[in-house]
Amino acid sequence: MGTILFDKVALIGIGLIGSSIARDLKDLGLAREIVVSTRSAETLKRAEELSLGTRYTLSAADAAADADLVIVSVPVGASESVAKQIADHLKPGAIVTDVGSTKASVIAQMAPHIPQGVHFIAGHPLAGTEKSGPDAGFEGLFRGRWCILTPLPGTDEGALAKLRFFWEALGSRVDLMDPEHHDKVLAIVSHLPHIIAYNIVGTADDLEAVTQSEVIKYSASGFRDFTRLAASDPTMWRDVCLHNKDAILEMLSRFSEDLAYLQRAIRWGEGDKLFELFSRTREVRRSIIEAGQDVDVPDFGRHALDKKN
């Protein structure tokens, strides 16, 4: 239906992100051939059942051979292994990209293995849900979402333009960023929120004074919001923590410092300090809604759906 952008696209990894790309590629008719590769035979079978590609293989090397665009969508800790597997099979002029949540580490893992004449441009579509696996993906996941590309000095302009055009065809808005800056930005807007969410759910899970069934029963009072992020893919998030360590530790330390200040204000009954913070944060929400980055309905619009319970 659409314009063919790439003759052959190789999707290495076919989880939430990979399978959403596959669905869009197919839906928009952007590629003649879509080769799906994953190291799990079970997942590969499922991808085939879902008709996510035109060919399926357990070998990343096989998938990458002759591909015009290779998209690596694996936990960031597996990046180097994938790069090594595909390196000798990439054709000159091919574009290799990824979708990982950390960029400096992915570049450090992959770039050294990519041969001369192949264009490696790391990227990160800021899209997803708390679900994972090939069944979790869907058409239009990237529509209206940002995709950050982190080209290195010397990156081929033509290849960059082509990759940008690809993400725009999927409905994304594309930003270019320095990899280290990307990692700092994502540490605060994504990594810290996930870590905090995992942590509070863990704390609640461990209490003795309040039973687990009480935590679950009364979770609608605020707690359940955190459980969504804390239901995200454990392997993906373990790798994010390990591969954006410095930025995450910096943000965590600022968060803890601020929390100690708040804790002290609570202990000493300093209502004015609490009120000041609680008012200021309201403005941030307002800005996010004004920027079109969240829905402007109470409770994420969840209330209507809730009533079915």
Added chain:
Amino acid sequence: MGTILFDKVALIGIGLIGSSIARDLKDLGLAREIVVSTRSAETLKRAEELSLGTRYTLSAADAAADADLVIVSVPVGASESVAKQIADHLKPGAIVTDVGSTKASVIAQMAPHIPQGVHFIAGHPLAGTEKSGPDAGFEGLFRGRWCILTPLPGTDEGALAKLRFFWEALGSRVDLMDPEHHDKVLAIVSHLPHIIAYNIVGTADDLEAVTQSEVIKYSASGFRDFTRLAASDPTMWRDVCLHNKDAILEMLSRFSEDLAYLQRAIRWGEGDKLFELFSRTREVRRSIIEAGQDVDVPDFGRHALDKKN
């Protein structure tokens, strides 16, 4: 339309909760007379414009006079002041209740002022959104939600049954709980999540390395979830922090301890510890969905609404 449960209901405070009760009372025809009282002339005028009651007054005493049911829906720090204002005007046999998020403190503030022969039963409907004020309320807010009542030893069984029946008429499920235990449970399922959300939004707001506009622009990556809770009413939450201090400080200290453990695991690259936690928390989400306490759609079902942006 429905059965009249109370001849005259006095609503003291007409914010999100008070005004939602008003709407349900009217919609279900549960009261002959609904007297609305608030100390702000502006809010009272708005309540009248919205036709939330049958009579409007700036005097809590005036509203409470001759009422069969008095519902106090004010920030918990204002409980004692309200109790003092209404004490001499309550009629024998009247039921006085509240909707505050802390219970031991509200009881300590109010009970000593309530005259003999008046039934004081503290309560807490676990319902709400991040919005506040009389415009934020809506019919059916309490439907399918828990309402916790914390009667004291010696509470009149008939009055308790009547109050329970009232909340059930609004669609709530009612639980009875010891006030101190309520405060511990809410500290983890509600107070800590709000405090953590306020804190992380404050931390992000204060960064130098990442601009505020970047935080807003890329907030869909996780951060925006926290901004919803952090947009809640500052006065209400200041008071909750000050009036459930002990339970909140205990939960905060456990949270911080757990976070330090996580931080150390990140620093030392202990992926197995991270993976163990991140897997365990996924189960909690599953239990919440199985218990019907959250919607079973990715991203709170927000994705469809998002696409309008």
